[in-house]
Amino acid sequence: MRRNLTLTIGLLWFAIAWFVPVHKYGKTLPAVLPGWEAFLVALSPLWEKGDPDDLYEAVLSVASAGTNLFTLTVPFAWYRRSEHFIRLMGWACIASIGLNAQRFLSGPRSDLRVGYLLWWLSFGIVGVACLLPPRSGMPRLT
Numbered sequence: 494m495r496r497n498l499t500l501t502i503g504l505l506w507f508a509i510a511w512f513v514p515v516h517k518y519g520k521t522l523p524a525v526l527p528g529w530e531a532f533l534v535a536l537s538p539l540w541e542k543g544d545p546d547d548l549y550e551a552v553l554s555v556a557s558a559g560t561n562l563f564t565l566t567v568p569f570a571w572y573r574r575s576e577h578f579i580r581l582m583g584w585a586c587i588a589s590i591g592l593n594a595q596r597f598l599s600g601p602r603s604d605l606r607v608g609y610l611l612w613w614l615s616f617g618i619v620g621v622a623c624l625l626p627p628r629s630g631m632p633r634l635t
Contacts, residue, residue, distance in 0.1 A: 495625065496627065500618075514608050528608045531609075535554045535558035536558045537554075560589035560593060563589055563616075564619050576627055
C-alpha cells in the first residue's frame with residue numbers, strides 16, 4: 494500500500510509541475526515559464542543552431558529534458574508488474590535528481606519557481622516508490 498501511495502504522490506507532483514511556473518521568465522506567460530514550456534526550452538538545442546562553446550550546456554539541457562522519460566515509463570512498468578524494470582526506472586529516477594539539480598546549482602535560485610521544485614522532487618519520490626519492497630503478490634528480485 495505505501496508503495497502505491499508513494500508512487501501516486503510522486504506522479505501527481507510530476508504532473509502538476511508541467512502546468513505551474515518553474516522559472517521567472519516565459520514566452521507564453523510573460524511573467525513565468527510553465528513546466529511544459531520549460532521542457533520545450535530544454536530541448537531547443539536540438540533544433541536551434543547554437544554556439545559550439547555552449548555544447549556542454551546544450552547536452553545537459555537535452556539530457557535533463559530526457560529524464561522525463563524515466564518517470565513517464567514507470568506507470569507502464571508498474572502496470573506490467575515488471576519488478577526488474579520498475580527497479581531499473583527507480584534507480585534512473587534517483588540518478589536524475591543529480592542531473593536535474595544543475596539548474597538549482599548553476600543559476601540564480603531566485604529565478605526558480607515552485608514547479609521546478611515539484612518536478613525535481615518528484616524524481617526522488619517516484620524513485621523511492623520503485624525501490625520500496627513490492628507487495629507480497631508481486632515477484633521479488635533476489
